[in-house]
Amino acid sequence: MTAKLTVTRPGALTTVQDAGRAGHAHLGVPRSGALDAPSMRLANRLLGNPADAAVLETTLTGCALRPDRPVTVLVGGAPCPVTVGGRPAAWGSPVHVPAGATLDAGPATSGVRSYVAVAGGLAVDPVLDSRSADLLSGLGPAPLAAGTVLPVGRAHPLPALPVAAPWPAPPAELVLPVLLGPRADWFTPAAVRTFLTATFTVSAHSNRIGLRTEGPSLERESAGELPSEGMVLGAVQVPPDGRPVVFLHDHPTTGGYPVIAVVPESALAAAAQAVPGTPVRFTVG
Amino acid sequence: MSAGLTVRPAGRHALLVELPDAQRTGAFHAELLRRRAAGTLPPVAEIVPGARTVLLDGVPDPAALARRLADLDVPTAPPADGAVVEIPVVYDGPDLAGVAELWGVAEDEVAARHAAYTYRVAFCGFAPGFGYLTGLPEELHVPRHATPRTRVPAGAVALAGPYSAVYPRATPGGWQIIGTMPDPTPLWDPSRERAALLSPGTQVRFRPTEADGR
Numbered sequence: 001m002t003a004k005l006t007v008t009r010p011g012a013l014t015t016v017q018d019a020g021r022a023g024h025a026h027l028g029v030p031r032s033g034a035l036d037a038p039s040m041r042l043a044n045r046l047l048g049n050p051a052d053a054a055v056l057e058t059t060l061t062g063c064a065l066r067p068d069r070p071v072t073v074l075v076g077g078a079p080c081p082v083t084v085g086g087r088p089a090a091w092g093s094p095v096h097v098p099a100g101a102t103l104d105a106g107p108a109t110s111g112v113r114s115y116v117a118v119a120g121g122l123a124v125d126p127v128l129d130s131r132s133a134d135l136l137s138g139l140g141p142a143p144l145a146a147g148t149v150l151p152v153g154r155a156h157p158l159p160a161l162p163v164a165a166p167w168p169a170p171p172a173e174l175v176l177p178v179l180l181g182p183r184a185d186w187f188t189p190a191a192v193r194t195f196l197t198a199t200f201t202v203s204a205h206s207n208r209i210g211l212r213t214e215g216p217s218l219e220r221e222s223a224g225e226l227p228s229e230g231m232v233l234g235a236v237q238v239p240p241d242g243r244p245v246v247f248l249h250d251h252p253t254t255g256g257y258p259v260i261a262v263v264p265e266s267a268l269a270a271a272a273q274a275v276p277g278t279p280v281r282f283t284v285g
Numbered sequence: 286m287s288a289g290l291t292v293r294p295a296g297r298h299a300l301l302v303e304l305p306d307a308q309r310t311g312a313f314h315a316e317l318l319r320r321r322a323a324g325t326l327p328p329v330a331e332i333v334p335g336a337r338t339v340l341l342d343g344v345p346d347p348a349a350l351a352r353r354l355a356d357l358d359v360p361t362a363p364p365a366d367g368a369v370v371e372i373p374v375v376y377d378g379p380d381l382a383g384v385a386e387l388w389g390v391a392e393d394e395v396a397a398r399h400a401a402y403t404y405r406v407a408f409c410g411f412a413p414g415f416g417y418l419t420g421l422p423e424e425l426h427v428p429r430h431a432t433p434r435t436r437v438p439a440g441a442v443a444l445a446g447p448y449s450a451v452y453p454r455a456t457p458g459g460w461q462i463i464g465t466m467p468d469p470t471p472l473w474d475p476s477r478e479r480a481a482l483l484s485p486g487t488q489v490r491f492r493p494t495e496a497d498g499r
Contacts, residue, residue, distance in 0.1 A: 025333045232342050
């Protein structure tokens with residue numbers, strides 16, 4: 001028999017995530033998946049899971065779970081206090097949770113998104129081969145609520161632990177490398193210069209769809225309307241208010257606002273961990 | 286270089302190919318799918334058409350692919366063969382009278398006019414399985430509502446600009462609703478091998494029907 005986890009505290013927004021459902025963008029299906037994918041993969045590896053087994057992604061306030069059988073879990077990503085049955089437990093390495101005890105991943109002390117992985121992975125039903133909750137189109141499991149029951153898959157033996165796991169610290173300043181285009185020519189040369197030299201800040205309105213910024217407004221060369229076109233992960237879209245939005249994993253697959261530049265996927269994990277107010281700069285590279 | 290295509294950069298692993306019009310975009314998209322099926326297209330994870338563009342995403346070497354694309358011979362119109370999906374429609378939408386007025390026809394003539402054409406799914410977006418269908422002649426294009434409705438029901442058959450669409454599920458929406466697909470469930474079913482009934486390139490005919498499904 002495998003374990004089930006009952007959610008006792010869902011937190012502000014906690015979702016099931018894995019590597020997402022790439023390959024269906026032409027049908028209007030967002031990629032979805034863990035925003036800080038390296039943290040998801042590291043958490044899974046330390047538990048002996050396949051790297052993209054389904055985990056929980058929390059948002060700022062953590063979550064709490066109670067297993068009906070003993071399980072091994074790992075809380076990583078954004079650092080946070082971890083308790084088991086009210087007693088302090090390790091963050092960033094495997095933790096044993098007895099049947100009926102509550103695992104609490106507390107509020108993030110830095111960063112935004114903690115990852116709660118469980119040995120065996122979360123075994124909710126996949127949709128289009130992914131267990132990820134897609135908050136733009138509603139595919140996959142709903143965000144956790146109190147009382148949600150999550151089935152756990154069969155665990156593999158725990159691997160030998162490295163001495164220190166390389167959890168990156170959440171960024172104090174976010175420097176995002178970009179390649180200009182496909183629509184940089186929709187902006188005035190001054191706006192492109194501003195984009196590449198100004199310091200923006202992370203907006204509190206950021207979510208799984210996009211990292212919104214506050215700061216200078218980027219002026220367009222002409223007002224026209226862009227016919228809908230495909231959008232890549234990491235696209236920096238500029239809506240009419242002129243404030244760049246960096247598309248994260250639940251971004252729409254097509255859009256009608258010009259994309260001034262694209263951030264590589266490898267830089268998006270840091271973007272997902274940047275708290276509101278964090279300074280953001282875009283640099284060519 | 287054929288078809289007047291412009292290749293734009295879209296990050297380290299993608300290209301956005303821009304074409305002069307919707308026809309050539311459809312033709313270019315069809316040609317890419319044909320080559321992918323034949324195994325003669327370099328690796329591309331996602332081929333995502335838009336109104337005037339095709340996004341090629343998940344490309345290991347965009348520069349090499351861009352050079353290959355420049356030599357591609359693309360027909361000016363998409364192939365007209367292939368399966369046609371038929372959508373039954375009860376023409377009973379709340380905007381039927383408004384559309385009839387814009388078209389300069391009687392309300393009960395909208396169905397015949399709208400159903401007279403063969404449509405093609407130009408691209409998807411907005412929601413899973415939501416296809417933007419081209420094929421309506423320009424004189425029948427209608428504007429979208431200035432203020433979107435907060436809820437458009439699943440199955441709504443609607444018009445906006447050059448496009449027709451069938452809403453796969455209830456969402457907010459600003460399109461002009463002229464009818465209803467009585468059973469919209471086939472539009473999107475992720476348990477099916479082909480989750481979307483209307484995927485890019487699919488041809489579509491609308492068949493006027495009565496409310497009881499006859």
